[in-house]
Amino acid sequence: AQSVTQPDIHITVSEGASLELRCNYSYGATPYLFWYVQSPGQGLQLLLKYFSGDTLVQGIKGFEAEFKRSQSSFNLRKPSVHWSDAAEYFCAVARYSSASKIIFGSGTRLSIRP
Amino acid sequence: DAMVIQNPRYQVTQFGKPVTLSCSQTLNHNVMYWYQQKSSQAPKLLFHYYDKDFNNEADTPDNFQSRRPNTSFCFLDIRSPGLGDAAMYLCATSRLGQGIYSNQPQHFGDGTRLSIL
Numbered sequence: 249a250q251s252v253t254q255p256d257i258h259i260t261v262s263e264g265a266s267l268e269l270r271c272n273y274s275y276g277a278t279p280y281l282f283w284y285v286q287s288p289g290q291g292l293q294l295l296l297k298y299f300s301g302d303t304l305v306q307g308i309k310g311f312e313a314e315f316k317r318s319q320s321s322f323n324l325r326k327p328s329v330h331w332s333d334a335a336e337y338f339c340a341v342a343r344y345s346s347a348s349k350i351i352f353g354s355g356t357r358l359s360i361r362p
Numbered sequence: 363d364a365m366v367i368q369n370p371r372y373q374v375t376q377f378g379k380p381v382t383l384s385c386s387q388t389l390n391h392n393v394m395y396w397y398q399q400k401s402s403q404a405p406k407l408l409f410h411y412y413d414k415d416f417n418n419e420a421d422t423p424d425n426f427q428s429r430r431p432n433t434s435f436c437f438l439d440i441r442s443p444g445l446g447d448a449a450m451y452l453c454a455t456s457r458l459g460q461g462i463y464s465n466q467p468q469h470f471g472d473g474t475r476l477s478i479l
Contacts, residue, residue: 282467291452291470338404350468352404
């Protein structure tokens with residue numbers, strides 16, 4: 249069965265520091281992978297997606313993610329965080345296509361230290 | 363801008379009193395989803411419509427129903443809300459099919475926060 253693991257429940261980084269949020273997935277074939285961000289009281293916004301091609305994916309707001317098949321990972325990175333990046337981040341996997349049902353990880357809450 | 367709109371943003375209802383949440387979309391997507399999200403948890407899929415075909419998740423309580431009268435609108439009905447149903451309810455849409463504009467990732471609304479008195 250498909251699953252997504254985000255091992256870090258809460259991360260705090262200083263403004264301007266680099267960020268890496270971890271995500272591991274379990275799926276037999278090449279999955280469709282996503283990162284979503286959710287600000288307090290808001291819906292989810294798609295940051296980026298991967299399903300084929302270049303394993304380094306660029307997204308919105310300066311985020312990128314790298315698909316590593318050998319490690320079953322899809323970690324999210326940003327070279328320099330801003331206070332506005334404080335939010336909940338969800339990694340997700342879909343089975344059949346970019347638009348089909350997705351399974352979310354449990355989320356990582358990001359706090360920014362001034 | 364094309365978007366997914368949920369109304370109301372905040373809904374308060376009484377224990378056991380039926381409540382309906384609404385979702386509309388201007389994306390012309392053929393799939394609409396309803397998720398329940400409790401505090402500090404990931405969204406949990408309740409059901410989805412693929413065009414007019416309703417697909418219920420196995421563990422969705424019977425208390426939750428949905429209607430999709432047309433492509434643009436989808437409703438979530440909670441027949442007898444209990445205290446455990448207090449949550450954020452998220453609507454999402456996507457396009458499944460063929461062609462270069464199909465298979466678009468899910469696009470979410472801002473949610474309706476439901477409180478039960």
